[in-house]
Structures are given as structure tokens and as C-alpha cells.
Amino acid sequence: MPPPNTPEEGVVATNTSSILALRPSMSRDGGGDGGGGGGGGPSSAAAVDLRLLEYEDAVDENLICPICRVALVGPVITNCDHVFCHRCLVQAHALNPVCPVDRLPLKLVSETRPAPKIVQNQLDNLNVRCPNHARGCHLVVARSLVENHVTRYCDKTMVPCPHPSCEHTVVRNDVGKGCLHYDVQCEYCEGNMLKADLEIHQDQKCPNRKKDCELCSAEFVRNKQEEHMKECPEVEVSCKYAPFGCTQQMSRKMAEGHGEKCDYRVVGPVGEQLAELRSELTALQEKDRMKDRRIKFLENRGYTLPASNATEAISDISLPESSTNADMAPYESRDQYFLSLFETMESKVERLSSALAEVEGRHSMMLINETLQIKDQLTEIRSTLGVLGMHVRWLMNFRLQERGRVGAGSPAMPGSLAGNQQGTSDPNLPRRLSDTMREHPPRL
Amino acid sequence: MSAAKRIGKELAECEAAPPQGMKITYNESDLHRWNITLAGPADTVYAGGTFHITMVLPPDYPFKAPIVNFTTRLYHPNVTNDTLGNICLSILKPENWKPASRIKGVLEAVRHLLIEPNPDDPLETRIAEEYKNNRAEYDKNAKQYVDRYAKGDAKK
Secondary structure, three states, rough: OOOOOOHHHHHHHOOOOHHHHHHHHHOOOHHOOOOHHHHHHHHHHOOOHHHOOOOOOOOOOHHEOOOOOOOOEEEEEOOOOOOEEEHHHHHHHHHOEEEOOOOOOOOOOOOOEOOOHHHHHHHHHEEEEOHHHHHHOOEEEEEEHHHHHHHHHHOOOOOOOOOOOOOOOEEEOOOOOOOOOEEEOOOOOOOOEEEHHHHHHHHHOOOOHHHHHOOOOOOEEEHHHHHHHHHHHOEEOOOHHHOOOOOOEEHHHHHHHHHHHHHHHHHHHHHHHHHHHHHHHHHHHHHHHHHHHHHHHHHHHHHHHHHHHHHHHHHHHOOHHHHHHHHOOOOOOHHHHHHHHHHHHHHHHHHHHHHHEEEEHHHHHHHHHHHHHHHHHHHHHHHHHHHHHHHHHHHHHHHHHHHHHHOOOOOOHHHHHHHHHHHHHOOOOOHHHHHHHHHOOOOO | OOOHHHHHHHHHHHHHHHOOOOEEEEOOOOEEEEEEEEOOOOOOOOOOOOEEEEEEEOOOOOOOEEEEEEOOOOOOOEEOOOOOOOOOOOHHHHOOOOOOOOHHHHHHHHHHHHHHOOOOOOOOOOHHHHHHOOHHHHHHHHHHHHHHOOOOOOOO
């Protein structure tokens, strides 16, 4: 039930300016408390009323508002060091402008301020249950996050019905099921209700919702019959050795006792082992198939391709057939094969070129050696030629002089004097010699 | 809504650890009305009596004080000597009430009033005078009232 004095009314009646002055500071500092709750008054009505939350653990007494007796929402602290929810303090102050704890006169604007951040953080960290707890959401979450959860994510939040002309609300989870707001009759109590409410009604409210089990006489909710059937001790079940051949049927509570006496219990362990082996076998078969496939794959890629196509190319490059086949096996694809072939070729060419260079160098060395010898011999020959030429000229000169002396009647000099004569005639000789040489070049 | 929340909490608190000698009953459809039975405190003139109290929590509780009445008549300087059974209790006065006060505190104060009446702030001045000046007479009258109204199947 809503209290007749909502904070807004009280504010307007008594203390408008002071509240308005306090509120902005609250909304500024109260940002940390679960979003909007700290603003007090109107904004807290938005999605989740933090006052109505259920707390997972007992809340520390120091974090409880002395007025509303729940964990503080938008805490404010007075100058006399008492902490209240902002909304509670405003409401109390409107009736009696004193501190609600020690009754000292209190000015709402100048003598209160938002509680320290540490208090707000402690409040934010309190774990609360989702307010849709009753509808089945069992989430426990920090108080500061609960509003986000409810407004955005909780499946159990009531949202407007998807049908455009329907004004009702529906659980978010059921939005996809279309409009559920038509009357149905509960099959158990014959009461009329909306389809949307039927499930909760049958689970929790319907006076006839419970039913005694025909077999075990335990009471269960009709809607949960299937679940009960899975555990009802009187339901007929087959023996646990049924897969091995036991055909007996008995109630669940008897099955236990039967299991120990069943004729097939000896077979049981063997059967289990068999099943184990079988599963192992299938696993191995699967592995085997995988391996087969891999082998086939490799064969296709590495072997058959070069055999069909590449041999011609290889013979073009005139490599010995046998070696290519040996080389080919490990290659995975044709491209790779050719690439490797190319590489070997390249290395061969390199080797050849280096050998060529070596040979060239050797040749040139040999040539140089030979020519040097020839050159030496040539100069030797030249010098001998020069010497010979000199001899010839001397002889020629000697002859000419002799002839001239014979011509002028001068007696021929004896051979022993020839050296002397040559020495004495030397100063003249070269000039003459050169002249004569010019006139009569010596014939070799 | 927040009033209901707080009342629920206080109710749980009082049920978990009720004030001495008190039993609280209530109707689940109206948590704003509590019925309390109080055993007269021992070593007082009210010992042996069972007193019925109603407490009505106003809609804007806790901003307004609860209204507490004795439905069992009793002879006491601070309780009107009639069927209304109004109580004069300082913490329940509007100028003294503070939202931080709690029901448990109120109930304990009521019980304490039976142990130590407050004749300086009386509702029934005659009884107060008698309490102050002729204690024997007061004790006798009080016991008489207890015997008459607060014994056995006392009226509610």
C-alpha cells in the first residue's frame, strides 16, 4: 500500500527549496548506487525499487537505514553523523524538521551531505536476489547490477505484450509465444484465468493442483507428473539386466532386490566388459578408417601425378629415369617436385660454372707462363742477333778497309795488328760505318 | 510498500525475540494491526494478570508513531481508566516520536510502564495522586482491577 505522504507531496508542502537544492547533489554523488536509486523520489520508481530487494546475506546493522530498516538506498549523512536513505530522511524531515535519531534540529540542505563513497561501495556490493525471484529467476547479484539485470536480461521481467492491441504485460521469456492474454480454464479447478497465468497457477496456486500418486500414494503437483514418474517407487520398470536377456518387470523399489537375485546377474559384468570391448572396437575401426584415408590421400598426391605427367618433362631434361623415380617418392605435390628438380639443376649449373672459371684461370696461367718463356727467348735471340750484326759489320768494315788499302797500294796489315788498327781507326769508323750502313745495309 | 517492508522486518524481529512476557498475534491480511498479550511483570501489583494490547501502525509508519492501547482495563496512572485504555508514553507523543524508534522498543517501554509508573506525567491524575501519596491504597485497587479484568479468560 502506498503511504499517503510520498516524498514529493511532503516536499511540496513544507520544504520545496531545500529539497530541490539537495536533490542535484544527490543525483551527482549517488551515481554509484545501483543506478538511479540514489536520486530518491521519482527516479527510483523506474525499474527496481532497491528497498524491496531481498538480500542474500544478513546486512550489517551499520548499513541499515534506521527509518526503513533495509539497507540504505542513496545514503545521506547528517552533521550529527547519522546516516539515512535520502528518501526516508526527506519524508521524515517533512513531518518534523529534526534528525530522526537524536531529534536535534536539522536543516536538510546545509546539514546533510551524501554519505562517504566507502559506504556507497559497501552497499553496492551487497548481494541481492533478483526481484523476479517469485517468478523463477534465482540469480544472486551485486545490488549495483540488479537494475541492469532486470531491465535488460532477466527472462522473468514483465514486459509489454507483443500483441499491439493488448495492454497486458508478459514475462520476457514468453514474448516469442505471442499474446497469451486470453481466457482459459484450469483443467483441475475449473477456474478461469489468462493463459499467461496458467502455468504459475497450476504450479503454485490451484487448489486441486496436487494429486496423490495412484501407485505410491505420495502427493505431487499434477504439472510435474512426468518428473514424479521418473522417481516413483511403484512404477513398473524392467530389470537392469534386461539388455542381457532378463524379461522380468517389477516396481522400482523391488528392482533393487531383484537385481541381486536376477539369474542374469552373472552375465552382467561379462556383458559390461563386452560392451566396453565393443566400444573400443568401434573406436579402433574408426581410427583404421582414418589411417586408410590418409594413405590414399598421400598416394594420390605424391605418387600417381608425376607418373602420368612429369616423366616426359623429366626425360626432356634428360635425367636418368631411375633416379627421378627414387627422388619423386617423398614429394607431396607436382609443383614441389618440379621445384626440387629446378633446385638440383640450379646447383649443378653453379658447380659447372665454378669449374669453368677454374679451368679458365688455369689456362690463362699456363699461357702466361709459356709466353713469358717465349719472350725471354726472344730477347735472348734479339741480343744475339745484335751481337752477330755487330760482328758482321766489323767484318764488313774490315773488308772494306782492306779493299780500300789494297786499292791505295797500302800493304795489308798483319792479323796481329788488326786489333790495334781497329782501335786507332775507331774514332773514324763509326761515322763512316754509319754512312756505309746507310748505303749498304747488311744482309742477314 | 516500504512501510510494509519495514513492518514485516520488525514483525520478524519481534517474533524471533519477543519482548519479555509478550506474545504477538496478527492477521496476515493486515500487518498494521498487532494484538499483543502481556503477562504482568513479576514483583509488581500487575503480576499474574494477562493484559491485551492492540497496536495500530499508521499507514505512514514509521514517520508517524504507532497507536498503542490497552484493551484490558487496568489501574494505572498513565493509562486511561476506561475501555479505550489510552496510554501516555513519552516516546509515542508526536513531538517525541522519531522514525528510528522501533516497535520492540515501544513494547518494552509499555511493559516498563507497568513496572515503574510515571506519576509526574499522568493521564489519570487521581490515580497518580494516589500512587504518590497513598501507595497501599493504589496497590490494593490495582490488584483488584487485575483480579477483575485480567485474570483467566480476560476479555479482549
